[in-house]
Amino acid sequence: MKSCCIKFFTTLCTAVYVLGCGALAHAQTGPAGYNYAAAENETVYLNGTTNVAYGANGSFYYAYNQTGSVNCSNQTFGDPIFGVRKACYTQQVASNNPPSVSFASPTGNLTVDEGYALSVTVNASDSDGSIASVELFINNQLVRQELYAPYEWGAAAEPDELNGLPVGTHTIKAVATDNDGDTKQASFKLTVRGAAVDVPGLVQAEDYTGFYDTTNGNTGGAYRNDNVDVETTSDSNGGYDVGWFAANEWLEYPINVTEAGNYVLEARVASAVGGGMFTAEINGNNSSTFSIGNTGGWQNWQTLNNNIGNLSTGKKTLRIQAQSGNFNLNWLRLKRATTSVCTLNTPAENIPTPFNLFTVIDTDLNRYEFCKASKWFEESNGKQVFKLFTGDNLADNVPGARVHARTEAGQGLKFKAGSTWHTFEARMKPSKKLDYTYTIAQLFAGCCGPQLRIEVKSNGRIHMGSRGNGNIRISDDQDYANGSRSFKIKIRTNGDQFEVYFNSSKKFSGRTDEAKNGNTSALYHFRWGVYSNEVMSEDLSNTVTEIIRN
Ligand SMILES: [Ca+2]
Ligand SMILES: [Ca+2]
Ligand SMILES: [Ca+2]
Ligand SMILES: [Ca+2]
Structure with missing residues (x-):
């Protein structure tokens, strides 16, 4: 009721004032820009944000940005002018929309x-x-x-x-x-x-770029000053390791995969008590879990490894997360896998043009899937590398003692009848003199067909073919084992005629036994690489830098 009356009066007076309200008994003058609102000891009910002035005769006390109601009294404002009847005057504060x-x-x-x-x-x-x-x-x-x-x-x-x-x-x-x-x-x-580590390569555990650690500060006190617990290590090559792992702690590392393919993740770990476990992921995929047993001491190091599957090239994030603590981690290493699973598909019949080191003869076969017939194979920058390792004694999935590291790129290749020579030139660079066989080109009919191949014997000399059952056997006195030497084979009518060259010098010409027997269609392989008939006694690497059809 009071509210209604006051408001009514205020509105009435304001309206009258404009028309000359100053002549009325209640008409009083407020500060410039303010309107009369209520008499002393009344209450002003405010509409929105309002500045309120209280006083008379040019003496006022102010209350700014008020909302709700204000008592128009000395108790609220203090007394700006003693002994004079005062009043409240209001000024609406303009509203503002924020930016x-x-x-x-x-x-x-x-x-x-x-x-x-x-x-x-x-x-x-x-x-x-x-x-x-x-x-x-x-x-x-x-x-x-x-x-x-x-x-x-x-x-x-x-x-x-x-x-x-x-x-x-x-x-x-x-x-x-x-x-x-x-x-x-x-x-x-x-x-x-942080700068991404090139992969294949080694990632130091202490060079993380992201982390979660459950304890404040660096318990080990070495190398860095955040919450991850880093100490110096007495592992070979020294440096630092991350220790004091606890469940749920994680570390992240930027990596740059430079070679696509199947990878193995190695982890260099130590623990005096065992029971540790962590999971590694790359961009949320390629998950693998490492369980760390008792290695015999906090600085007794072991290298664990897990196959993590295929990685494409490009920048990625390697992340490890502890499921349980009680282990130290010195480094992680991403290596190309040395074993693999892939299948050869139905071969094509014709030789592609142009034909070179990286030509996929079998159009259904990705070069990176040569691994079926190549125990260890990589290619980059115009070369293909074949390796065998100490102790290897079996080809993948092949019973027996022969070790293969070679392509089967020519699976199904047929050298068509006609006057055209099909010429293949390879430049092989064996790493050392060994009694192993480098197959550059092989016309192959099952287990016992004619073969043309180079064998690098311990004296570094080269023999063509080695079997008595129909292989073509030639010898050459040049030492091919110490460097880059070209080998060329010309074939037409699928082996009905051969010519074989070393360093552009023709060493042999003739016909395959299969051709002599009228059975050229039995010949179907063309391949290059390296293999051994014995358990490998040392690591062997052979780099092929050219395969040319001309
Ligand atoms: Ca505004
Ligand atoms: Ca910590
Ligand atoms: Ca920790
Ligand atoms: Ca380290």
Whole structure:
């Protein structure tokens, strides 16, 4: 009831005042911009945010930005003018819409590699006024203020102001201020990754770029100053290891896979008590779990390994997460797998043109799947490398003692009848003189057909063929074992005629026994690489740098 009356009176008086209310008994004068609201000891009910003045005759006390109601009394304001009847006067405070702000670039959280170059652009606007300024902060440290659009940092004028942040995660925040002083902010997370380790390669456990650790500080006190627990190691090659693992702790490492293929992950671990376990993942895939037994001491190191499957090339994140602690980790190593599972598909019949080292003769067969017939195979930069290792005594899935590391790229290849010679030239570079066989080209019919192959004997000399049952046997006095020597074979009508050259010098010509027997269609292999009939007594590497059809 009171509210109603006061409001009614105020409205009435204000209206009358405009028309000359000053002549009325209650008409009094407030500060400039203020309107009469209530008499002394009455209550002013406010509509929205309001400034209130209390007093008379030019002496006023003020209460700013009031809402709700205000008692118009000396108790509320104090007495601005003694002995005079006072009143309250009000001034509506203009409402303000805060500004809006967002990042135009980047539009969300961002991960960059160390050495990155970053620029950001901020959108800022104000619906009922204007933008006075936009400030950019990194981890709450002011970078710089912009007064005019476009609001940009790291752009042409200051290209490096956002660069060089250390590895880790940082908060980039923009704060916009409008012409009324109201602010609004937006932010995103910038994660800086350390330099990626090239893979195949070795990742030091202590060179993590992201982590979660359950205890404050570095218990080991070595190498770094965050919460991960690092100590010096007496393992071979020294350095540091991460210890004091606890369940749920994790570490991350940026890697750059330079060769696609199947990989093995090795982990260098030690534990005086055993019972440790961690899982490794690459981009959330290739998961493998390592269980760490008692290695006989915290610095007695063992290398564990797990096959982790195929990796494509490119930058990825290796992450390990402990399921249980009680182990030390010195390093992780990603190696190409030495065994593999893949299948050869139905062979094609024709020789592709051009034909070279990397030509897939069998169009259904990816070169990287040569592993079926190649126990250890890699290729890069115009070369193919075949290796056998000490102790190897079986070809994959082949019973018996013969060890293979060679392609079967020519599976199904037929040398068609006609006048055209099919010429293949290979340049082999054996790593050392050994009594093993380097197969450069082989026309092969089952187990016992004619073969043309090079055998690098212990004296470094080369023999063509080795079997008595139909193979072609020639000898050559040149020492091919110490360097790059060309070998060329010309074939036509699927073995009805052969010519064999060493270093462009023709050493042999003739017909295969199969051809003599009218059975050329039985010949179907063309392959190169290395193999042994005995258990390998030392590691062997053979690099093939050319296979040319001309
Ligand atoms: Ca505004
Ligand atoms: Ca810790
Ligand atoms: Ca820890
Ligand atoms: Ca280490």
